[in-house]
Amino acid sequence: MAKVKDLDMVSSSAKVKLGASDIIVRGVGYLVTSLYALACIFPFLVILGSSFTSESYLNLHGVQLIPGDFSTEAYRAVIKSGLIWKSYIVTIILTAVGTGIGLSVIAMTGYALQRRDFPFRNGISFYIYFTSLFSAGLAPYYLIMTQVYKLKDSYLAVLLPLLMSPWLVILMKNFVKSIPHEITESGKIDGAGDMKIFTDLILPMLKPALATIGLFLALGYWNEWYQSSLFLSSRIDVKPLQYMLYETVNKTDALKNTVAGQYVVITDIPSNTVKMATAMLATGPIVLLYPFVQKYFISGITVGAVKG
Amino acid sequence: MADLKETTVPAAEAQAATKTAPVVLAPKKRRGFFQTVWKYKTLTLMCVPAIVFFFLFSYVPLPGIYVAFVKYNYQKGIFGSKFIGLQNFEFLATSGKLWSLTRNTILYNIAFILLGNLFAVFMAILLNEIRSKVFKKVSQTMMFLPYFISHVLIGVLVFNFLNYDTGFVNTILVKMGLERWQPYADASCWPVILVLIYLWQQSGYNSVVYFAAIMGIDGEIIEASRVDGANAFQKIRYIILPSLRPTIVILLLFALGGIVKGNFGLFYNIIGTNPLLYDTTDIIETFVYRASMTDFNFSTASAVGLYQSVIGFVIVMTVNFIVKKIEPDYSLF
Numbered sequence A: 001m002a003k004v005k006d007l008d009m010v011s012s013s014a015k016v017k018l019g020a021s022d023i024i025v026r027g028v029g030y031l032v033t034s035l036y037a038l039a040c041i042f043p044f045l046v047i048l049g050s051s052f053t054s055e056s057y058l059n060l061h062g063v064q065l066i067p068g069d070f071s072t073e074a075y076r077a078v079i080k081s082g083l084i085w086k087s088y089i090v091t092i093i094l095t096a097v098g099t100g101i102g103l104s105v106i107a108m109t110g111y112a113l114q115r116r117d118f119p120f121r122n123g124i125s126f127y128i129y130f131t132s133l134f135s136a137g138l139a140p141y142y143l144i145m146t147q148v149y150k151l152k153d154s155y156l157a158v159l160l161p162l163l164m165s166p167w168l169v170i171l172m173k174n175f176v177k178s179i180p181h182e183i184t185e186s187g188k189i190d191g192a193g194d195m196k197i198f199t200d201l202i203l204p205m206l207k208p209a210l211a212t213i214g215l216f217l218a219l220g221y222w223n224e225w226y227q228s229s230l231f232l233s234s235r236i237d238v239k240p241l242q243y244m245l246y247e248t249v250n251k252t253d254a255l256k257n258t259v260a261g262q263y264v265v266i267t268d269i270p271s272n273t274v275k276m277a278t279a280m281l282a283t284g285p286i287v288l289l290y291p292f293v294q295k296y297f298i299s300g301i302t303v304g305a306v307k308g
Numbered sequence B: 001m002a003d004l005k006e007t008t009v010p011a012a013e014a015q016a017a018t019k020t021a022p023v024v025l026a027p028k029k030r031r032g033f034f035q036t037v038w039k040y041k042t043l044t045l046m047c048v049p050a051i052v053f054f055f056l057f058s059y060v061p062l063p064g065i066y067v068a069f070v071k072y073n074y075q076k077g078i079f080g081s082k083f084i085g086l087q088n089f090e091f092l093a094t095s096g097k098l099w100s101l102t103r104n105t106i107l108y109n110i111a112f113i114l115l116g117n118l119f120a121v122f123m124a125i126l127l128n129e130i131r132s133k134v135f136k137k138v139s140q141t142m143m144f145l146p147y148f149i150s151h152v153l154i155g156v157l158v159f160n161f162l163n164y165d166t167g168f169v170n171t172i173l174v175k176m177g178l179e180r181w182q183p184y185a186d187a188s189c190w191p192v193i194l195v196l197i198y199l200w201q202q203s204g205y206n207s208v209v210y211f212a213a214i215m216g217i218d219g220e221i222i223e224a225s226r227v228d229g230a231n232a233f234q235k236i237r238y239i240i241l242p243s244l245r246p247t248i249v250i251l252l253l254f255a256l257g258g259i260v261k262g263n264f265g266l267f268y269n270i271i272g273t274n275p276l277l278y279d280t281t282d283i284i285e286t287f288v289y290r291a292s293m294t295d296f297n298f299s300t301a302s303a304v305g306l307y308q309s310v311i312g313f314v315i316v317m318t319v320n321f322i323v324k325k326i327e328p329d330y331s332l333f
Helices: A004-008 A020-051 A055-061 A073-081 A083-114 A121-133 A138-148 A156-162 A166-177 A181-189 A194-205 A207-222 A226-231 A241-250 A253-257 A272-304 B002-008 B010-020 B033-039 B041-059 B062-069 B087-094 B097-129 B133-148 B151-162 B168-175 B187-215 B219-227 B232-257 B264-271 B275-281 B284-293 B298-326
Strands: none
Touching: A020 A272, A020 B097, A020 B133, A020 B151, A020 B187, A020 B232, A055 A272, A073 A083, A073 A272, A083 A121, A083 A156, A083 A166, A083 A194, A083 A207, A083 A241, A083 A272, A083 B041, A121 A166, A121 B041, A121 B298, A138 A226, A138 B062, A138 B284, A138 B298, A156 A207, A156 A226, A156 B041, A166 A207, A166 A272, A181 A194, A194 A207, A194 B041, A207 A272, A226 A241, A241 A272, A241 B151, A272 B133, A272 B151, A272 B187, B033 B041, B062 B087, B062 B298, B087 B097, B087 B298, B097 B133, B097 B187, B097 B232, B097 B275, B097 B284, B097 B298, B133 B187, B151 B168, B151 B187, B151 B264, B187 B232, B187 B264, B187 B275, B219 B232, B232 B298, B264 B275, B264 B284, B284 B298
């Protein structure tokens, strides 16, 4: 298992005198890292700043990091319409239910496929892996989902397809691999069944794996807009959060497409500041939470990076 | 190489260990399939939900590929529509559409893969030079932000930076007394913009793998080189870069395996349905999406999708063959 701490460990050389080259490289290191890190959050800060201004000021002066006129009118408008809270509830339910189910199934599968005495493990592994090698593509998938499964305008069309992916199953397998086989053996000697071995002995040791894969699943659900755009039509009032944002910002598609100067005024188009405020509110929880979970994320990247 | 494995693929260690450990297996007996299923019923049952899932969402749609060979009629369904053979493909090939989509998809991916890995290695080496733990932690957290946000938000950010009237870039240009820039009406600038956005979004993520590989380099080697009088540039050139080489090669090869798969979320949320920009920004995924969801032309969409799947499959198989030759441990199957 990747010890996340290892990443923080500086190749702790004893204090040696720094040569000129060390100072240059280190200086460039600090400088470029700072610049890149700032560039990563800068666009976000600009939109955050601009979301706190009035529409009239924005239209006159454009998007600025610190606008000259502070106003919460956009946020008040978004909150007053109330739609965003309904989207929040839908997204939270989808995320919780999807992550819970997905995680349980992935963990069970990952364990069974890593058991050396399980004769079907190679066959099933390939069956799962093959789906990432060759897929039917969007059109057949869409037709089957809507005409055979009848999932048009159903939240299930968003919930189900995101439950798992070959990559996440492989990632779980890689995590399980690091648990010594002797643990399963000792459980067998004590007379425990496979399910009991899994729930009582293996699962507790898989906590970091569950956190990592749970994080990827939850992130997938939270940021989901694609399945929604395929399957949820205007007949569904409350869309998952990111698709709600997508619809809000794309109501100006007409504006975006016209060459400047040829604007058509359509009244129910949300104002620019309202779009920004919606964007900030839809993203807020992620931005507040991710610094606390990123260590699991790092372990996921390093464990799952190379080997299938 | 040994160092690398311990860090990037720690699981490989466990695998090596289990290979040498005595394997306790039931004595081999010839059994029927159903007897085997019964003997391993719990383990089999544990896999059933996943088997059903991939069957429903990945295998059932496969026969639907037939829609690429028909003139799709909504009333008659996929298998009731008129069979027209390869006409859908012929139309796409002769109109030049297939070529321009393939070209765009592949060129973007080549730029993403090469520049993405180059920049990731560069950032990983620089991160390794940072001694302050707090600084490292904070900067890494900041670098991850673009990866955690949705593509929809990225579309919002880009639009508010680049649009003609209120965009951040134009706000600054106007302040400096320069003319406004109009990227949403100019297809030629998007390859550069999209590559920059990709680097912005992915480099924090990509650099982690390389950073972990650098952490895995034996500290004593670096120490010894220092005693021998190597300077910081020599350390990077002769120790760090060579030990990253296997990781770089493997990651590049795997990325090449996906070279005909486009990043739909990124392109669609940034470009959307702006025909002015299609010349340089329309990739296979965006075309298939519009063909299905806007034009309801499922036969054309499926033809392009099938073409993509077949080419992708051939490329992955080739790449896997090559990886197997170079480094069998890393091959996919």
